Amino acid sequence: MELEFRLDRRGDTVVLIFHGGHMRAGLPLGEEVFAAAGCTVLVPSRPGYGGTPLSTAPHFCDAVRELCADLGVDRVAAAVGISGGGPTAATMAARHPSLVDRLIMISAVSFLPYPDPVTRLGAYVVFNGATERLTWAGVRALMRLAPEAGLRLMLRGLSTLPVGTVMAALSDDDRAMLLHLFSHMRSGRGFVSDLRPTPDVTAGIDQPTLVIATRTDRGVPFAHAESLANTIRHASLVESQAHTHLVWLGTDWPSIADRIRTFLDAYA
Structure with a gap:
């Protein structure tokens, strides 16, 4: 296999x-x-x-x-x-x-x-096999051209705290790691499968x-x-x-x- x-x-x-x-x-x-x-x-x-x-x-x-x-x-x-x-x-x-x-x-x-119905629907739209490549191409472009805005966008989905609070706590090394991470993620066919x-x-x-x-x-x-x-x-x-x-x-x-x-x- x-x-x-x-x-x-x-x-x-x-x-x-x-x-x-x-x-x-x-x-x-x-x-x-x-x-x-x-x-x-x-x-x-x-x-x-x-x-x-x-x-x-x-x-x-x-x-x-x-x-x-x-x-x-x-x-x-x-x-x-x-x-x-x-x-x-x-x-x-x-x-x-x-x-x-x-x-x-x-x-x-x-x-x-998991997840809630609204998030599930959004994930099917944004990360399905036909769209995930375009989604991540957009994320990579944002991380390259407007990294601050890109990090704020991604971190909103990862914390219940105000995004400004989250951003203020990041060190330079944290920011560099996150920019690299978000610039190299892909969903393939796996993420939609994970929703089952x-x-x-x-x-x-x-x-x-x-x-x-x-x-x-x-x-x-x-x-x-x-x-x-x-x-x-x-x-x-x-x-x-x-x-x-x-x-x-x-x-x-x-x-x-x-x-x-x-x-x-x-x-x-």
């Missing part, structure tokens, strides 16, 4: 990361904490993103299990679900417990209804689970984190003070990163 992936080899500890909407294996985000811990990072592109065909969706987690076997990976320290990659990571943990030791959910979509309901597997997850989210996330409401923490048996909820969906930009991220490293070490 065709499957695009990135493997950054470091130490013996392997972390399996499923990124969210508009992301693919070649576009890293929020992986620094695992790199700093010396972890090898395996990042498959989810169905419909990058070089992974949408046709892999029904058997994607099984294909990732086979990929791990082909790479000589018989255990992963954690499956990490970021944003829209949350249901995939959860399904991986439930379906392949002999492979996945722990689960980490970061700003993750749960199995609650996914079977709830939380009752089948026995692994220790860390759920990280902020109440000011407009992209994925905090209720999703609360749902995951309440329905997964061995889950702990860590509330970030970040201003946006991108919790790595929060001033408390260093302490949360420490919590992640402790979580990885505790069950070694």
Whole structure:
């Protein structure tokens, strides 16, 4: 089965990361904490993103299990679900417990209804297979010609706070990272596929689970984190003070990163 992936080899500890909407294996985000811990990072592109065909969706987690076997990976320290990659990571943990030791959910979509009907309709219009290329071409042009306006536009959808407050808290490095990120995102056929309901597997997850989210996330409401923490048996909820969906930009991220490293070490 065709499957695009990135493997950054470091130490013996392997972390399996499923990124969210508009992301693919070649576009890293929020992986620094695992790199700093010396972890090898395996990042498959989810169905419909990058070089992974949408046709892999029904058997994607099984294909990732086979990929791990082909790479000589018989255990992963954690499956990490970021944003829209949350249901995939959860399904991986439930379906392949002999492979996945722990689960980490970061700003993750749960199995609650998502998104709201208005957002869903807009997403079908803006990010379908016929329009997403034009949409992202427009975003790239805006980031190049009017970066301040471009950032304000994108961040409005990621925070419940006034966009001026969010912008004022960004460092120069944050701005550069966001400009690069938004300039390289694509939806392919994956984002519209992500809008379809996914079977709830939380009752089948026995692994220790860390759920990280902020109440000011407009992209994925905090209720999703609360749902995951309440329905997964061995889950702990860590509330970030970040201003946006991108919790790595929060001033408390260093302490949360420490919590992640402790979580990885505790069950070694």
